[in-house]
Amino acid sequence: MSAPRRVGRPRAVATPPSGLTPREEVLAAAAELFTGQGYAATTTREVAERAGIRQASIYHYFKGKEEILASLLESTVRPSLEAARALMDAPAPAEARLWALCVRDVRLLCSGPHNLGVLYLLPEAERFARFQELRDALKDAYAGLLARTAVASTLTEDELALRARLIFSLVEGVILIRRDASALPVEQVAEATADAALRVGGVPDDDLPHLRELGRPLL
The missing domain is CATH 1.10.357 (Tetracycline Repressor; domain 2)
Incomplete structure (x- = not known):
């Protein structure tokens, strides 16, 4: 019997398929916002909206904005x-x-x-x-x-x-x-x-x- 698959969080809005996982969508959204308007000026709400997910869903993948930045830097x-x-x-x-x-x-x-x-x-x-x-x-x-x-x-x-x-x-x-x-x-x-x-x-x-x-x- 296979192990249960972790279910991703639902999206807040329907978005065209990008081929990215929700976690990758969050990173892509954060990359655009952090480099465009600045890290300090960007909120997790804005990242979630750009990624097309609920703000609370971000915390299913990251502890917070700092962990998102850390992931981007390491990449x-x-x-x-x-x-x-x-x-x-x-x-x-x-x-x-x-x-x-x-x-x-x-x-x-x-x-x-x-x-x-x-x-x-x-x-x-x-x-x-x-x-x-x-x-x-x-x-x-x-x-x-x-x-x-x-x-x-x-x-x-x-x-x-x-x-x-x-x-x-x-x-x-x-x-x-x-x-x-x-x-x-x-x-x-x-x-x-x-x-x-x-x-x-x-x-x-x-x-x-x-x-x-x-x-x-x-x-």
Whole structure:
């Protein structure tokens, strides 16, 4: 006998089928409102109305507005961290793996209808320990790949740490670029950012075309 299925909460209004679960509808609505009118200015009632469910039904999926924000923040990091872990031991030069990670991370930050990366700028973001842990782990992954490149042996620990931090900041900089120019050519921005990241890491320009060719199959 199969286990009983958890029944979702009823909708407040009929909405066209989107293919999303009610929980995903809540996240999509919150993403639009948080990035559009601000986190502090958005109420759970507004999120519920935009999602087409009753306000009380939100609490079937989330404890409150802060947990919704936490979920959105984590969604901007977790896929890139998973990609980084897969790339760590991929059969390619570290430079190509670092290039591929940059491309995948930029794609994520530039994907979707809403620029969720701007939520990093909220003072509330600092309170979410799990998000900060994931982000720190991603920073460490960038540093780990950079440490495996050929140029790393020529750098001091402090120089290596600084370059890793610069690369990570460069990638996250696309959040501000997207804020100022919403219609970005994502693939072009992703590859240009990855190229710039390798240059910051000390990779010669002459090596970039070959590393791009090695990096693209890793995407």
